[in-house]
Amino acid sequence: MSVSTSLQVRLPALVLVFEVVMIVLYAVFVTYDDNANAKMQNNETNPMENTLYRDYPFFVDVQVLIFIGFGCLLAFFRFYGFSGLVFNFLTATFAIQWAILMQGFFQFYYDGKIHLGVINLLNAEFACAVVLISFGAVIGKTSPVQLLVMALLEIPIFAVTEWAVLKYIRINDAGGSILIHLFACYFGLGVTFVLYRPGLNKGHSKEITSYQSDILSVIGTLFLWVFWPSFNSALTLKGDDQHRAVLHTFIGLSSSTITAFALSAVFNKRGKLTMADIQNVTLAGGVTVGASVDMMISPVAAFSLGIMGCTACFFxxxxxxxxxxxxxxxxxxxxxxxxxxxxxxxxCTAGICAILLATEETYGPSMYQIFSHRAPPEGDPKLLELQKLIPGLKPGLGRTAQEQALFQVAAIFATIAASAVGGMLTGLVLKLPFMASPSDKDCFDDKLFFDVPSDFDSEDKTLISYDDKMSSMDTKVDT
Amino acid sequence: MSVSTSLQVRLPALVLVFEVVMIVLYAVFVTYDDNANAKMQNNETNPMENTLYRDYPFFVDVQVLIFIGFGCLLAFFRFYGFSGLVFNFLTATFAIQWAILMQGFFQFYYDGKIHLGVINLLNAEFACAVVLISFGAVIGKTSPVQLLVMALLEIPIFAVTEWAVLKYIRINDAGGSILIHLFACYFGLGVTFVLYRPGLNKGHSKEITSYQSDILSVIGTLFLWVFWPSFNSALTLKGDDQHRAVLHTFIGLSSSTITAFALSAVFNKRGKLTMADIQNVTLAGGVTVGASVDMMISPVAAFSLGIMGCTACFFxxxxxxxxxxxxxxxxxxxxxxxxxxxxxxxxCTAGICAILLATEETYGPSMYQIFSHRAPPEGDPKLLELQKLIPGLKPGLGRTAQEQALFQVAAIFATIAASAVGGMLTGLVLKLPFMASPSDKDCFDDKLFFDVPSDFDSEDKTLISYDDKMSSMDTKVDT
Amino acid sequence: MSVSTSLQVRLPALVLVFEVVMIVLYAVFVTYDDNANAKMQNNETNPMENTLYRDYPFFVDVQVLIFIGFGCLLAFFRFYGFSGLVFNFLTATFAIQWAILMQGFFQFYYDGKIHLGVINLLNAEFACAVVLISFGAVIGKTSPVQLLVMALLEIPIFAVTEWAVLKYIRINDAGGSILIHLFACYFGLGVTFVLYRPGLNKGHSKEITSYQSDILSVIGTLFLWVFWPSFNSALTLKGDDQHRAVLHTFIGLSSSTITAFALSAVFNKRGKLTMADIQNVTLAGGVTVGASVDMMISPVAAFSLGIMGCTACFFxxxxxxxxxxxxxxxxxxxxxxxxxxxxxxxxCTAGICAILLATEETYGPSMYQIFSHRAPPEGDPKLLELQKLIPGLKPGLGRTAQEQALFQVAAIFATIAASAVGGMLTGLVLKLPFMASPSDKDCFDDKLFFDVPSDFDSEDKTLISYDDKMSSMDTKVDT
Known part of the structure; x- marks a missing residue:
């Protein structure tokens, strides 16, 4: 058994091949974006207007969210803290590198080169968030080799889906509800469906938390909470759009958080709070406001969305x-x-409602910036008129609100289909031999893939008796 | 007993009522600030000049300070880590939402609406800091229901006091020494005075730290330390004023920190360092520079203020x-x-000295920006002259330095009185039945309000014998 | 023995003397930078163009890196978490204050005054990073008094070296590979060479980690990882140079990270991952890209440098x-x-190669901004021509690429020599009596300098037997 989960050959081999491929592709295809290219600077360039200063603050915030926030949140198991934190680190790093290239080919490719700037890195971090969310479905039951292979497959499937949806269906989805959250979710469910372990359906003795792991995990939640407004607003239009995205995310998270506490208490049989609810359900509002995060939905709608999302998530x-x-x-x-x-x-439903309800009366002419596909097409006299009010407005597709809503629906179904199928295929690959998949017994245990310090004892025989002692004690206290 | 502290009905009921009220008030009164309103954008608006980019970096820093910094700092008890972190999270979220509305009515209300932008959120986080500081006085001895009710009452009392002091007394208090620190302190003392528990006056067996809780708490201190310059400077005038606020806060914290280490060693009977000093006293300098943080007090004054504040705090x-x-x-x-x-x-004393010593020689004409109430009133010919030097200077009240100093003194007394009385009244409300107030025995114990993992054992009988073992061992080592 | 390591007199005495000196020097020499000086503001000053907004975001990021990142990373020993975190806090605070003055005299001194702005603070944090890196060589074996004395001596030696190298040798070293990393490393090695403890050459029973300390330390790594791009780019030229610095650091760290995982697995005898590798080796890429971080080295070079640095570091x-x-x-x-x-x-080698390969073809005229010493000297007609293309280009020294490369080599040797000798001299001072140096037996133990909570037990007799149990258990599992 020790042979089958050793990383000694598999992990390095995979990394080596990946690095060789990356070096070749980087050497052949990757160059600097104009904003990072010394040659493009001249006496008309103002260094302080470099896109770096527009994108970098959001990039740093999203980095904290990815590496610290997700990492700590995923370290919630008692005997799986190393794995939660460290596999998140490995998978994220790997996924971002791969996404820089994959998204590069679809979104930043011209003149035969991928043009690299902080904005690509930011996009790649979003692709990485997709992988990390999917990771949540299979945490504890997968080897690092499986996680890397999952990232290897999920990133290109995501990049193709993203490109197809943005280029052909053309949607409004500033917070990534469709392309990030739905994709990541159904991909992850596809993977875990194929990796089904009947032996774990009644739980696992190590599927528990400890006092310290619960604290670490809630700190992860707090980092996600604090930087979520940056996440949701990072890729919106600059100016008032981004301003609204920050406001809505903050309001949605806030109402979601207090609702989570209320629900946690009301459905706990002893009227206490459950840490798992606080670690997860509080964050629901950040997702729920996503699709309409930059629209004029009004603050009260963001507040209500937070409550709705939290309630759905809790149940x-x-x-x-x-x-x-x-x-x-x-x-x-x-x-x-x-x-x-x-x-x-x-x-997504809220986003569609917001699209259907959007009028020039509420948005003014900038409606055609936010809903860019509703802008008049090239040659339409209305376009010229609007361009006087909003210089630089790009021609659109002249869609009506109803048409745009239908395209949103199409994007939802297309994304769910692509991700679920992609996830299942990926699951099949992860079942191949040589993936170092842990046995049921070794799940949720750092010892399998880490040299652990001497105070780590996942075989503690007193665990169960201890548990019993505690619950009997609790009962005594409560009665 | 288990009935009286169950959160099953009380907490959800309170949250539900609050949310209904919030939804109604949001729906009726809250709209977007011009900078977040799509309709206000036109061909003369530059998206990159949106106030978002001016306020958001400071807002994010303050968020980290509030949710991570305060949260970890308050998790210093051995058996109260969940509560420290999580009640901070709950109370902060609740207080910010409530403050958005309360301060909104006083400060951001016009045309029948509260206008919401990131600047309101930032102000609300300051109001929230007030509640969290007061929370420090009663931590370990209050239920989450009591904390929410405290926030519910403290926020409007704070908002009224803030409004009255800023509108009628008109003071200089960039770092919030009067309105944040003094208010929060005396409010908290008022509450704890009423909630006096004679049974705890000789200490409580669970009023102890653990190795991990001390580490967590000092990490909280570090986050507060790192982001305090952003906290103190967030609401100053932009430009050189904010620049000085950053410098003074950093210098004050630095001198305060090394002083805290020195005092900790010198007053420890075995010449060792005490973690509680490092967790708390190091931060004193951040408060002491507050009232004069944007003034031309000179760097050496900030250094000295740090030492003085630290010394007072330590003793x-x-x-x-x-x-x-x-x-x-x-x-x-x-x-x-x-x-x-x-x-x-x-x-406050330092601020008053700085006001009395301020001259045009040191500040140039921008003295009338910083000390805006000293600017000549509307119609004064000196105002026109100054407006040539500083375009956009607003007319003031023509106060002399001495007059301004007297108003500062008035604000100090008024704030202390309002907060102490408000705190005592709030304390009376918190003593009402149905507040799930913990019994003396159950204080400082997460088990009361949380489902705890099986390795949590606050009833450990070996605790005391262990203590004894340690101190006897220490004695042996030292001799 | 307890007498010799008491901090009761030594630490406060040292701090007191330092503070008196600081107050005198601050009072006599320190004033505000023009950007922080109210008097310098006039009707042509735009507050939003204050240097604060250019420097502060990077300053905050570096603060997190220094206080949280380094602090947590250095808390990796099981019984030395307080010391790791808290001595880092003390040393950093002390070093920054001292560096503000020392670097102030060399770099920010004119009109008889040191002019203080956030940019000095940022520079001082870099000097502080030097001390903290050197601290890594002697952690666990030094008293806080020794650490403060080390900072007291290292900062001026560093400031002089930095000044001499920048003013007389004139080098390109945006990421501080020479002046920060090499200096810090050889200074630290010099100190530890003199402080050699033969008794510890076979290891120490407390030189171990725990599950929680490993987790804390890897969180430190993650903070360093996330904020390293800000660290490497903080002092580059604004615009495309800083943009490239961010990109290269991120890419270098990424390739370094996945390489570290691969090497960790392949050289572990049971094919598992080792936390120490993940805590340290992953970061190597951030250093390796340093010297050429702002140059047009191409993304693939940054990727390769990450792999090379990681490999060298690992072996x-x-x-x-x-x-x-x-x-x-x-x-x-x-x-x-x-x-x-x-x-x-x-x-440094990569930097020299990049210098030798730099051509106007790749960089355009801005080559003379990045390699400022290669710009034509005052009076050269080519200078005037270039100044039309790049307004504000400063005259240089007219060096060729080869000349510049030789100066880089000279700087490397000069820095290594200065730091190694400085380190050894400092080591001699640290060996003086009254430095509270811990005995071999008391190394790596918080109990020596801290009041520890009752659950701290570094004398646990079961430690070794426990270890044995674990390894025998592991062996059983693996076979």
Whole structure:
């Protein structure tokens, strides 16, 4: 058994091949974006107007969210803290590098080169967030080799889907509800469906938290909470659009948070708070406001969306996750379907409503900037008129609100289909031999892939008796 | 007993009522600030000049300070880490939402609407800091229901006081020494005075730290330390004023930090360092420079203020806190009177000195921007002259330095009075039944309000014997 | 023995003297930079163009890196977490204050005054990073008094070296490979060479980690990782140069990270991952790209530099560190020679190659901005021509690429010599009596300098038997 999960050959081999490929592709295809190219600077360039200063603050915030926020949040298992933090680190780093190239080919490719600037890095971090969300479905039950292979496959499938949806269906999705949350969720569910482990359907003795791991995880939640407004607003239009995105995300998270506390208390049989709710359900509002985050939905709508998303997410954890696991063979370890799937669907619905309700009366002429596909097409006299009011307005497709709404619906179904199928295919690949997949018994245990310090004892025989002691003690206290 | 502290009905009921009220008020009164309103954008608006880019970096820094910094700092008890972190999270989220509305009515209300932008959020985070500081006085001895009710009452009392002081007394207080630190301190002392628990005056067996909780708490201190310059400078005038605020805060914190280490060693009977000093006293300098943080006090004054604040704070912890608890019935759990009260008073005194010493020779004409109430009133010919030098200078009240100093003194007394009375009234409300107030025995214990993991054992019988073992061991080592 | 390591007199005395000196020097020499001086503002000053907004975001990022990143990373020992975090806090605060003055005299001194702005603070944080890196060589074996004395001596030696190298040798070193990493490394090695403890050459029973300390340390790594692009780019030219610095650092760190995982697995005898590798070796790429970080080296070069630096660093830890300790009397506790020395040398070599390969074809006329010493000297007609293309280009020294390369080599040797000699002299001072140096037995133990909570037990007799149990258990599992 020790042979089959050793990383000694597999992990380095995979990394080596990846690095050789990367070096070749970088050497042949990657050059600097104009804003990072010394040659493009001349006496008309103002250094302080470099796009770096526009994009870098958001990039740093998203980096903290990805590496610290996700990392700590995923370190919630008692015996799986190293793995949660460190596999997140490895997978994220790998995914970003790969996404720079994959998205590069689709979005930043011209004159035969991928043009690299901080904006590509920022986009790549979003692609990476997709992989990390999917990771949540299979955490504890996958080897680092499997995670890297998953990233290797998910990134190009995501990049193609993203490109196709943005180029052909053309949608409004500033916060990434469709392309990030729904894609990541259904991809992850596809993977975990194929990797189904019947032996774990009644739980695992190590599927528990500790006092310290719960604290670490809630710190991860706080980092996600604090930097989520930057995440949701990073790729919106600059100016008032980004301003609204920050406001809505903050309001949505706030109302979601207090609702999560209320629901946690009301459905706990002893009227106490449950840390898992606070670690996860509080964040639901950040997803729910996503699709309409830059629109004029009004602050009260953001507040209400936070409450709705939180409620759906909470009941999802309580009823849907067990149902999926026991009836549908979908073991969703972190409950990503609640935090990203259900909330993503609510978000998309809200986005469609916001699109249908958008009028020039509310938005003024800048409606055609936000809903850029509704702008008049090239040659339309209305376009010239609008361009006087908004210099630099690009011609659009002349879509009506209803048309745009239908395209949004199409994008939702297309994305769910692509991600679910992609996830299942990826799951099949992850089942191949040589993937160092852990046995059921070794799941949720750092010892399998790490040299652990001497105070780590996942074989503690007193664990269960200890548990019993605690619950009997609690009972005594409460009565 | 388990009935009386169950959150099952109380917490959700409170949240539900709050959310209904919020939705109604948001729907009726809250709209977007011009900078977040699509309709206000036209061909003369430059998106990159949106106020978002001026305010958002400071907002993010303050968010980290509030949610991570305060949260970790307050998790210093061995058996109260969940509560420290999570009640901070809940109270902060709740307080900010409430403050957006309350301050909105007083400061951002016109045309029948509260106009919402990131600047309101930033102001609301300051109001939230007030609540969290007051929370420090009663941590470990209050239920989340009590904390929410405290926030519910403290925010409007604060908003009224802030509005009255800023509108009628008109003061200089960039770092919030009067309105944030003094208000928060005396409000908190008022609450804890009313909630006096004689049973805890000799300490509580769970009022201890652990190795991990001390580490977590000092990490909180570091986050507060790092982001304090952003906190102190967030609401100053832009440009050189904000630049000085950053410099003074950094210098004050630095000199305060090394002083805290020195005092900690010199007053420890075995010449060792005490973590509680490092967690708290190091930060005193950040408060002490507050009232004069944007003035031309000179760097050496900031350095000296840091040392003075730290010294007062340190001796406050040693002598004043026990005195207040045993003689005055004021149990100040975190010693907020030392870190915010004493230092706040020093800061106010320094601010008054700086006001009295300010001359046009030092400040140039921009003196009338910083000390805006000293600017000549409307119609004064000197105003026109100054407006040539500083375009956009607003007419002031023509106050002399001495007059301004007297108004500062008036604001100090008014704030202390309002906060102390407000705190005591709030304390009376918190004593009402149905507040889920913990019994003395259950204080400082996460088990009361949380489902705890199985390795949490606050009833460990070996605790005391262990302590004894340690101290006897220490003695042996030292001799 | 307890007498000799008490901090009761030594630490406060040192701090007191330092503070008196600081107050005098501040009072006599320190004033505000024009950007922080109210008097310098007039009707032509735009507050939003204050240098604060250019420098402060990078300053905050570097603060997080220094106080949180370094602090957590250095808290990796099981019984030395307080010391790692808190001595880092103390040393950093002390070093920055001292560096503000020392660098102030060399770099920001004119009209008889040091002019203080955020840019000095940022420079001082870099000087502080130098001290903290050197600290890594002697962590666990030094008292806080020794650390402060080390900072007291290292800062002026660094400031003089920096000034001499920048003013007389004139080099390109945006990421500080020479002046920060090489200087810090050889200074630290010099100190530890003199402080050689033969008794520790076979290891120490407390030189171990715990599960929680490993997690804390890897969180430190993540903070360093996330903010390293800000660190490497903080002092570059604004615009495209800074943009490239961000890109190269990110790419270098990324390739370095995945390489570290691969090497960690391949050289672990059971094919597992080693936390120490992940905590340290992943960061090597950030150093290796340093010297050429703002140049047009192409993205693929940054990727390759990350791999090279990581490989050198990894094998350094495996083979060179033990060799240095056992044969050369150099006990390099954190392996700074691997993470800063070897990588620094690679970085310098890469920088020299980049200098030799730089052509106007690649850089355009802005080549003379980046390689400012290659710009034509005052009076050269080519200078006037270039100034039409790049307004504000300063006259240079008219060096050729080869000349510049030779000066870089000279700077490397000069810096290594100055730092090694400075380090050894400092080591001699640290060996003086009254430095509270811990005995061999008391190394790596918080109990020596801290009041520890009752659950801290560094004398646990079960430690070794526990270890044995674990390894026997592991063996069983693996076979």
């Amino acid at each position: 999802g954890y309580r009823y849907l996750t067990p149902f999926l696991a026991q009836r549908m063979r979908i073991q969703d370890q972190c409950g990503i379907h609640n935090l990203h799937g259900l909330t993503g669907l609510i978000s | 406050g912890y040693r002598y004043l806190t026990p005195f207040l608890a045993q003689r005055m019935r004021i149990q100040d759990q975190c010693g907020i009177h030392n870190l915010h009260g004493l230092t706040g008073l020093i800061s | 350094g830890y495996r083979y060179l560190t033990p060799f240095l300790a056992q044969r050369m009397r150099i006990q390099d506790q954190c392996g700074i020679h691997n993470l800063h020395g070897l990588t620094g040398l690679i970085s």
